[in-house]
Amino acid sequence: MTDTAHALGASRTFWELIERRAALTPERPVLLQDDRTLTFGELRERCERVAAGLYGLGVRPGSVVAWQLPTRVETVLLSFALTRIGAVQTPVIPFYRDREVSFALRESKAGFFAVPGTWRGFDHTAMAHRLSAGLPRPPRVLEAYDTLPDGDPAVLPPPPADGTAPRWIYWTSGTTSDPKGVLHTDRSLIAGGSCLAHALHLTPRDVGSIAFPFAHIGGPDYAVMLLLYGFPAVLFEQFALPGALTEYRRHGVTVAGGSTAFYSMFLTEQRKDPTRPLIPSLRLLAGGGAPKPPELHHAVVREMGVRLTHGYGMTEVPMITMGSPDDTAENLATTEGRPPAGMEIRITDGEGKALPHGTDGEVRLRGEAVCQGYLDRGTPAFDSEGFLVTGDIGHLRETGHLALTGRIKDIIIRKGENVSAKEIEDLLHRHPAVADAAVIGLPDPERGERVCAVIEQPAGTAPPTLAEITGFLRAEGLSPHKLPEQLEVLEALPRNEALRKVLKYKLRERFA
Structure with missing residues (x-):
């Protein structure tokens, strides 16, 4: 900075x-x-x-x-x-x-x-x-x-x-x-935006873009970044591709993104004409708000010729960690980046005891960017030491990078064994007949929960069978007890309108 x-x-x-x-x-x-x-x-x-x-x-x-x-x-x-x-x-x-x-x-x-x-x-x-x-x-x-x-x-x-x-x-x-x-x-929002600005290494010569609702917590996050570095952003009242590309090109946008779904949309457009850059001025895609499959990261960098940095934030803490353009390709693809100075991340077991680097546990947070709690003061937010309890699961690497591996409620318990939905989703993204995937647990009288994979397909591809999907996952090294027992194919996964997150509760309601 x-x-x-x-x-x-x-x-x-x-x-x-x-x-x-x-x-x-x-x-x-x-x-x-x-x-x-x-x-x-x-x-x-x-x-x-x-x-x-x-x-x-x-x-x-x-x-x-x-x-x-x-x-x-x-x-x-x-x-x-x-x-x-x-x-x-x-x-x-x-x-x-x-x-x-x-x-x-x-x-x-x-x-x-x-x-x-x-x-x-x-x-x-x-x-x-x-x-x-x-x-x-x-x-x-x-x-x-x-x-x-x-x-x-x-x-x-x-x-x-x-x-x-x-x-x-x-x-x-x-x-x-x-x-x-x-x-x-004001201070928690300024701290969050400062984290984002510091990680992305932006300059006054950059041109940003706000293609998501400004009413989202990302709105003030981005606004702080503009005020700190003194560069402009293009505002999009409605975002849809390819229509929005005209404005990106006209204003010479250098930094775009929003969330994982935005990366996928840009990549889909780039693939329509791989011979020319989609947005000639673009040098960086950045965002957060939803898990990023490593394969998507590699595809964007390889096919669009830009850097992609992804971060971790939530309504309670608008910016927790962020990938930096000077990180290694492996860390950019497989982690959410590092926290800034002043953001404490503690990985804990079920009783709140701190766990060592490399060990999965619940992510807890303390720092200036953390909210002051909830409007309903009776809703618990913090542990006894003042750390926000997130419900996310992950581990810290020796380098300080945070790798998220799921959410507590996104762990499927099949025959008493924990199955991470994110692990399976990341592997599914490598399959050529999968544009996006969501893995959910469904009630099952024999197993407790069964593993169900719901996929969205690229245009023009034939739907795979369950046997094809499980064979692919076996070949990728997934343990047999984690293999999906049910496959559903949709034209489009249900998403929210802010950062286009997949709404898994709707999938559970539909396929239970």
Whole structure:
């Protein structure tokens, strides 16, 4: 990290970081979308005017403001304006509907709710009013798609000075139960973004891209990176390939990605014409949010001619580890990278006792980027020594790299033996008739659980049989007791709309 970026990373609050960057490079661009360009100086000025407009509507320091908006310049302005006031903001993924949205509004006790009106054929305003009517204190509904409140910054109180107060509520996916509201501070988000920026070795000459919902925890993570290094990012309100390629090429994007699913989509497009680079300016794919099969890493590097660095994060800790472009190919392919200074990783047994390097156990975390817990303070988050209990399984190498091998709930117990779903999935990705794979455990009266492989195929390939799949896995060295006993072939695996994670609970419901 450069000296300037390091100094900016010490900012106490998000707004202080915005002000300091605007003072350093006011004329440099920061947000690019379609034909619009916003500089760092304009960002600060516009945010103050929007903050004044929100203040005129009654938003005060500590007011809870929910917003469910797509990835647009206006969304970034609204979010940063709320940091100027010192409001508590709770972003909601724009694809969520009644169940998740009503839960977020009710649990956060939001006083304001910003929506995009009718977006992609869905009337968010109507949903907002419908859900608000059932709350004890209905929030004020604001439409904030292309028009934001405006006012004179002279009315504003001083910006917040305390960066350790919880002012952000993010929501876990809630795929098997109600979502959890995760409490973050300005400092925890700045620490997470600093980790990402430090690992990727970015420069002011880079051009980034935000192709995922800005309402995701990755939104502020990426924004911090822009502010630390002073480079711009292209915003994508809707991401689909090949349509989005025009914007990547027009703006000369050098860093792209988002998650494993994004890597696969770029690779699929590259394979349509292997003779020319898909995005000539691109030098790095980076992301996280879901496991990365080693074979996918090697294929991207080999066929696209770019580096691929993958990291490990979660709503509770936006950036834990990250692969670095100067890591070895083996570490980039088979680990999630290393943690930055200040992030403690402890691998423990079932009772919380620390385990040595190379031994699989539960991953526990402590550091400035870790959240302050959950909105429902009765929900356990930390152990007795203050480490966040993640539910992920992995081990640390002697080099400090973290290798994830699964989740506690993703371990299949077959006849009393533990079977790692991720181990089988990584091997399945080597099969030419497999574009993506999810391995799940299904109830079985004789075995306790049976191993079921669900695969998504590349276009134009014949579906494999169970015998072909098990024969392939045997040849790859998989132990016989881990072989799938059931095979399901789908045109597309079910995914969420944020980082395109596979929703295994839907597969379990379908095939149980």
